[in-house]
Amino acid sequence: MAKDMTLMWGSGSPPCWKVLIALEEKNLQxxxxxxxxxxxxxHKSQQVLDINPRGQLPSFKHGDRILNESYGVCSYLESQFKNQGNKLIPECGAEQARMYQRMYEGQTLAQKMADVIYYNWKVPEGERHDSAVKRNREALIAELKIWEEYLKKGPGPYLAGKDFTLADVTVYPSIAYLFRFGLCEKRHPKVAEYYNSLKSRPSIKATWPPTWLESPQGQDLLKDI
Structure with missing residues (x-):
């Protein structure tokens, strides 16, 4: 089954990492x-453009089926291989609802993170404003407070409850990325606890970004957040 799959990916990219984790969880090595x-x-090579005209990663192909959105790939893998590997959608209705909520809320976290980390890269120098930088940082701080409360009050230890689910598959890479860029663990203790508790999970350990392994020291862009 897995031999019919091709995944084109880039190291350190949260969207790519989600798919790598999902493949490991479903025993699709x-x-x-x-x-x-x-x-x-x-990522702009013809090899990628042949299946993803946007020239983005991840780019995934299973036989003649093409999926290039990370959430779609993860959901597809769970749907097609639900009886293989670890079950990533809980049976309990309450946990399933919480899983979908956290899973898609993760997109908001990822966007607010990107607004801070990539501001100088995305916005031309002449169009940058200190007020926008301040606003983006405040929005990320507010978003992190929401996740801190979720983890403090939730049934845990995972985002949807007692089981590791698609919510963790899709959100963990963004949280790890935040700490890679220097997010302060003391200011966000529950988020940090969640991050550290999953580092040794086999699917996460096996797919830890190779560039991060080569250069363990990250950046300090978020040290004051």
């Missing part, structure tokens, strides 16, 4: 893994 370099522009 043995797929064709194509690691590409963002720095070299390999």
């Amino acid at each position: 043995g797929y064709n893994s194509v690691l590409l370099s963002f720095e070299k522009g390999e």
Whole structure:
């Protein structure tokens, strides 16, 4: 089954990492893994464009089926291989509802994170404003407070409850990315506890970004958040 799959991905990318974790959780090792370099522009190569006209990663193909959105790939893998590997959608209705809520809320967290981390990269120098930087940082702080409360009050230890689900598959990479950029663990103790508790999970440990392993020291852009 996995031999019919091809995943083109980039190291450190949260969307790519989600798919890598999902494949591990479903015991779908043995797929064709194509690691590409963002720095070299390999995500814009013809190899990628042939299945993803936007030239973005991840780009995923299973037989003649193409999925290029990370949430879609993760959901597809769970749907197609529900009886293989770890079950990622809980049976309990309450946990399932919480899973979907946290899973898609993760997109808001990822966007607010990107608004801070990539501001200088996305916005031309002449169009940058200190007020926008301040507003983006305040929005990320407010968003992190929401997740801190979820983890403090939730039935835990995972985002949807007692089981590791698609919510964790899709949100954990963004949380790890925040700490990679220097998020202060003392200011966000529950988020930090969640982050550290899952580092040793086999699917996460096996897919830890190779560039992070090569250079364990991250950046300090978020140290004051």
